[in-house]
Amino acid sequence: MNHTHKTVAAVAVTTLFSTLVLGFQATPALADAKTINWTQSSDLMTMDPSQAADVSSSQLISQAGQGLYRMGKNGDVKFADAKSVETSKDGKTWTFKLRTDLKWSNGDPVTAQDYVYGWQRTADPKNESTSASLMTNMVGANDLISGKVTDSNTLGVKALDDHTLQVSLLTPEPILPQVLVGTAFYPQNKAFVEKAGDKYGTTADDSLSNGPFVLKGWNGSNKAYDLVKNPDYADAKKVKPNKVAFQTVTDSTTGYNLYQSGKVDFTTLTATQVKTAKENKNFRELKSARTEYLAFNVKKGVLASKDARQAMQYVIDKETMVKRVVTGSGANSTTFTPMDVAKDPKTGKDFADVYKTNFTSYNKKKAQTLWYKALKASGQKAVKLTLLTDNDDGSKTQAQFLQSQLQKLDGLQVTVKSEPKPARVKNMLSSNFDMVLTGWSGDYADPLSYLGLWTTGAKMDFGQWSNKDYDAAVHAAQSTDALDKTKRMSDLGKADQVYQEDVPAVTLYYPASATLFNKEVTGVQVNTVGAQFDFTKAVKK
Known part of the structure; x- marks a missing residue:
């Protein structure tokens, strides 16, 4: 999942890939004790599981739908629509049995054919799925x-009958259950999709649910909408809230004021707000398995130069960015794969510690030398580049900091262009940018969930970068070395190091969002990978 949306809630974190359930002592109740009021920092873009390319959409889709598995407590996956699975001896064929009580929110049964159709839509290049x-x-x-x-x-997916789904793989994939939690692997109702046509997923009425909630009140562009308990959900009796009300709040001052006035239960904070809110008993901070980064379009002028990209990586003081711009709500990044995602089987150390290089360090002198070299090779004395970002307060503040850092390179002028998230994502995925500020949250807890983005031709490789050594390392991890944990991790480590040296993007930091979270709301499950929040067990006192 992509983007600079940084929602998070609150409790002490023991390991990053744990799943937390928020529960606190009671404080005075807000006006409506039944409705949980939530904010998102960017607009909902789609309810189409095959086309979701942003955190806000993935969050809502994960609550209105589900796949064969759902994310459970402590980062473990649990069966959802599936009730059992058998794997072949060679590990390449997985046969799932579905529950027989599954229904869509229009009353239709959920079948294995719906899974086949949904996965085929995700693989269809016409749908431009980033997953x-x-x-x-x-x-x-x-x-x-x-x-x-x-x-x-x-x-390689077939419906053997209405309740039996068979998946065929090229190589064994032990982590398949974690992968299948993602929204891209949700079922889709062919009759409904085809009737809706191009409108599918663009409004609440043109969306269909098989999960705990049904989306209501979204016309495709409004900023307030609700998740309402789905009476047709197979486990509806286990779903506690009747309604979770969402609204988009891009202005941090507005979000802060809404929280202070008791109109919302959750809001994210800017660096300035953190300084005054840290003493608030409802202040919480949570790390996420996410990397924030500055991506380059390597087909644009001087950005085609490895020397230029390395210079821009060296010149950004990431420690200062973490301390002053995101006020310590995060950690300085080294690898593209975040901290706490995986351990190296050979050493037992964190993947990010084992495979970091000096290419990601701050070195202004080296940056200037490489920059002069790049300018000379291009025959230019000065370069103008545009940095594309979202129009929320946090993104604009970070972009302005990066602008000041990059312009320490002689002859480089950077213009910041902020856009509403839908426009930014559209331009980004169309490779219509010089540089873009964005981020990636893993779909599952493995380096491949991050490094798979940069393989040649991948949809999320919107900077059009290609490296044969990188592709070979990732391919080996997925094929010849798939069952050898040590070799597989070494392959992925090599790929991350190639990324750090060739610099298709500059990793900036691993975020931890600062928030205000009403302690009256308990039972919200917070995931560090995939969709961050699960409201099925949430209760507002």
């Missing part, structure tokens, strides 16, 4: 995603 790369180990997926083959029936 299609998660399917590359499925038989037939690569040719479908690339457009070499158009017959969706060649994808």
Whole structure:
């Protein structure tokens, strides 16, 4: 999942990949004791599981739908629509049995055919799914995603009957259950999708649920909408809240004031607000398995130069950015894979510690030398570049800091262009930018969930970068070395180091969002990978 949306709630963190359940002592109740009032820092863009490319959309889709598995407590996955699974001896064939009591919110049964159709839509390049790369180990997926083959029936997923789904892989994939939690692997109702046509997922009325909640009141552009308990959900009796009300708040002052006046139960804070809010008993901070980064379009002028990209990486003082711009709500980044995602089997140390390099350190002198070299090779004395970012307060503040850092390079002029998130994402995915400030939250707890973004031709490789050594390392981790934990991790470590040296993007920091969270709201499950919040057990006193 992509983007600079930094929502988070609150409790002490023991390990990053734990799943937390928020529960606190009671404080005076807000006006409506039944409705949980939530804020998001960017607009809802789509309810189409195959097209979700942002955190806000993925968050809502994860509550209105579900797949074969859901994320459970402590970072473990649990069966959802599936009730059992059998794997072949070679580990390449997985056969799932579905529950027989599954229904869509229109009353239709959820079947194995719905899973086949949903996965085929994700693999179809017409839908431009940013999560299609998660399917590359499925038989037939690569040719479908690339457009070499158009017959969706060649994808390695079949409905053996209404309640039996068979998945065929190219190589064994022990982490498949974690991968299948993602929204890209949700079922989709073919009759409903085809009737809605191009409107599918663009409004609440043009969306369909098989999960705990149903979306209400979203017309495709408004900033307030609700998740209402789904009476057709198979486990509806276990869903506690009747309604979770959402609203988009891009202005941090507005969010802060709404919280202070008791109109919302949750809001994120800016660096300035953190200084005054830290003493508030409802202040909470939570790390997430996310990397914030500055991506380059390597097809644009001087950015095609490795020397130029390395210079820009060296010149950014990331420690200062963490301390002063995000007020300590995060950690200085080294690898593209965040801290606490994985341990190196050989050493037992964190992946990020084992595979970090000096390429990501701050070195202004070296930066200037490399920059002069790049300018000379390009025949230019000065360069103008535009930095694209979202128009929320936090993103604009970070972009302005990066602008000041980059302009320490002689002859470089940077203009900041802030846009509403839908426009920014559209331009980003269309490679219509010089530099873009964005971020990535892993779909599951493994380096591949991050490093898969940068393989040649991947949808999220919007900077159009390609490196044969990188591709070879990732491929080895997914194929010949897939069952050898030590070799597989070494392959992924090599890929991350190639990324650090060739610099398709500058990793900036691993975020931890500062928030105000009403202690009257208990039972919200907070995940560090995938959709961050699960409201099924939430209660507001």
